[in-house]
Amino acid sequence: MLDLKYIRENAHLVKQAIANKREKADVDALLDLDIKRRNSIGEVESAKAEQNKATQKIAEMKKAGKDAAAAIADMRRLSDAIKQKDEELKEIEDQIYQLLIRIPNIPHKSVPVGDERANLVIKTWGEAAEQDFKPLPHYEIAEKLGLIDFARASRMSGSFFVSYRGLGAKLERSLINFMIDLHVEKQGYTEIFPPFVTKREAMFGTGQLPKLEEDMYHCGVDDLFLIPTAEVPVTNLHREEMLNGDDLPIKYTAYTPCFRREAGAYGKDTRGLVRIHQFDKVEMVKFVKPENSWDELESLLQNAEEVLQALELPYRVLTLATGDLSFAAAKCYDIEVYARGLDKWLEVSSCSNYVDFQARRANIRFRRERGAKPEYVHTLNGSGLALPRTVIAIMENYQTDEGTIKVPAVLQKYMGVERIK
RNA sequence: GGAGAGGUGCGAGAGCGGUUGAAUCGGGCGGUCUCGAAAACCGUUGUGCCCCAUGGGUACCAAGGGUUCGAAUCCCUUCCUCUCCGCCA
Numbered sequence: 182m183l184d185l186k187y188i189r190e191n192a193h194l195v196k197q198a199i200a201n202k203r204e205k206a207d208v209d210a211l212l213d214l215d216i217k218r219r220n221s222i223g224e225v226e227s228a229k230a231e232q233n234k235a236t237q238k239i240a241e242m243k244k245a246g247k248d249a250a251a252a253i254a255d256m257r258r259l260s261d262a263i264k265q266k267d268e269e270l271k272e273i274e275d276q277i278y279q280l281l282i283r284i285p286n287i288p289h290k291s292v293p294v295g296d297e298r299a300n301l302v303i304k305t306w307g308e309a310a311e312q313d314f315k316p317l318p319h320y321e322i323a324e325k326l327g328l329i330d331f332a333r334a335s336r337m338s339g340s341f342f343v344s345y346r347g348l349g350a351k352l353e354r355s356l357i358n359f360m361i362d363l364h365v366e367k368q369g370y371t372e373i374f375p376p377f378v379t380k381r382e383a384m385f386g387t388g389q390l391p392k393l394e395e396d397m398y399h400c401g402v403d404d405l406f407l408i409p410t411a412e413v414p415v416t417n418l419h420r421e422e423m424l425n426g427d428d429l430p431i432k433y434t435a436y437t438p439c440f441r442r443e444a445g446a447y448g449k450d451t452r453g454l455v456r457i458h459q460f461d462k463v464e465m466v467k468f469v470k471p472e473n474s475w476d477e478l479e480s481l482l483q484n485a486e487e488v489l490q491a492l493e494l495p496y497r498v499l500t501l502a503t504g505d506l507s508f509a510a511a512k513c514y515d516i517e518v519y520a521r522g523l524d525k526w527l528e529v530s531s532c533s534n535y536v537d538f539q540a541r542r543a544n545i546r547f548r549r550e551r552g553a554k555p556e557y558v559h560t561l562n563g564s565g566l567a568l569p570r571t572v573i574a575i576m577e578n579y580q581t582d583e584g585t586i587k588v589p590a591v592l593q594k595y596m597g598v599e600r601i602k
Numbered sequence: 603g604g605a606g607a608g609g610u611g612c613g614a615g616a617g618c619g620g621u622u623g624a625a626u627c628g629g630g631c632g633g634u635c636u637c638g639a640a641a642a643c644c645g646u647u648g649u650g651c652c653c654c655a656u657g658g659g660u661a662c663c664a665a666g667g668g669u670u671c672g673a674a675u676c677c678c679u680u681c682c683u684c685u686c687c688g689c690c691a
Contacts, residue, residue, distance in 0.1 A: 230658095230660070
């Protein structure tokens with residue numbers, strides 16, 4: 182959510198941002214209502230000032246034992262008028278709020294303008310090892326080695342759910358442990374194990390609601406949502422809090438499963454593990470001081486890259502263009518791993534700076550020191566990493582011509598074997 | 603799931619429906635004293651919004667409604683916390 186005052190003073194920038202993000206939001210209607218609102222506040226508050234004075238007088242009269250009946254009768258009329266004006270004001274503020282929460286965050290200056298074709302590849306790391314054979318796509322080798330049950334999972338839960346088995350299941354668990362250990366031991370994050378369902382307010386705080394309600398699994402009886410990413414519960418840990426400036430930056434990492442209905446996404450890249458309704462992910466979340474958030478984005482990206490470097494998987498980094506940027510983000514880097522069997526680049530991480538957008542929605546503030554004015558923190562998060570596509574890359578890039586899969590060196594102590602066969 | 607208790611400022615904790623934005627204690631900050639410190643004493647210590655803005659106004663005692671001329675204080679709903687019983691990994 183943006184600051185109303187900021188929108189008032191920078192309407193053209195906001196409109197530009199909406200256009201560049203290919204969102205729809207009515208800034209002019211908002212500005213119109215803003216004027217109405219301020220007029221209305223003037224009326225209501227002067228009426229209330231009058232009422233407060235009169236009320237005090239009545240109290241004094243009663244104390245002095247005088248009859249206050251006439252004054253009370255007068256006040257009844259004023260009181261009714263105030264109630265009515267208050268209602269009008271509330272109506273206006275509701276409308277403002279509804280418009281305000283639909284205005285997206287403003288992209289940073291360094292973000293290229295355009296749709297996904299304007300995404301900028303800023304870095305490529307590693308090379309696909311030369312091979313004299315064509316590796317099988319992951320879904321075939323996984324099936325062959327008994328690592329993943331696609332058919333059985335579909336039978337019980339529907340399509341786009343999978344069940345891992347044997348060393349396939351262990352690979353999943355090993356990757357989770359390896360990634361968390363790396364974030365905690367080498368990169369200074371604190372591990373969190375949060376709830377996997379949250380309330381509406383939490384989804385709103387990080388910006389999933391109201392826009393993405395259709396993409397989430399929802400438990401109607403309790404009005405709870407299954408989390409689409411750990412970003413939601415971990416960022417919301419500090420919702421409605423006043424943090425201590427000395428404690429910043431706060432760096433958390435969390436493993437969670439992620440649930441996504443992906444409504445309408447069928448038919449595109451949907452074979453195997455590329456796109457499934459439930460997947461595992463290790464996430465990093467940071468709460469930082471505003472002046473540091475752009476540096477923190479770079480180090481967040483680096484922390485995510487280190488996972489792929491340790492796994493020795495080739496990848497590239499993209500700066501997302503405005504049209505590809507999510508609603509709440511000011512800037513976002515995507516990391517794509519190269520999968521040799523599919524011969525495709527697959528997104529395994531998005532590292533975003535939300536600046537104060539989420540913090541304002543979720544009311545997460547800090548004081549630089551005792552007595553200082555509260556300020557909104559900046560929030561960032563990045564995957565480190567999404568598991569299924571990492572698994573794809575391992576199964577395809579580490580495949581041998583004998584139809585086995587070598588275990589990446591850093592995973593061997595977790596897996597207990599050097600080769601999956 | 604059943605039965606109770608409760609949610610007040612940085613913390614503890616008071617608050618007959620009428621100068622209560624909120625007593626008191628503690629903490630923080632500033633000062634007096636001291637070579638310095640401690641102790642003691644004095645002062646100070648919330649946030650949002652609006653305006654004809656070095657000032658004024660208004661709102662906020664979990665959240666939302668209601669009663670009233672007037673609500674932290676009375677009523678209703680929701681959320682959360684705690685205790686006891688039941689159930690359970």
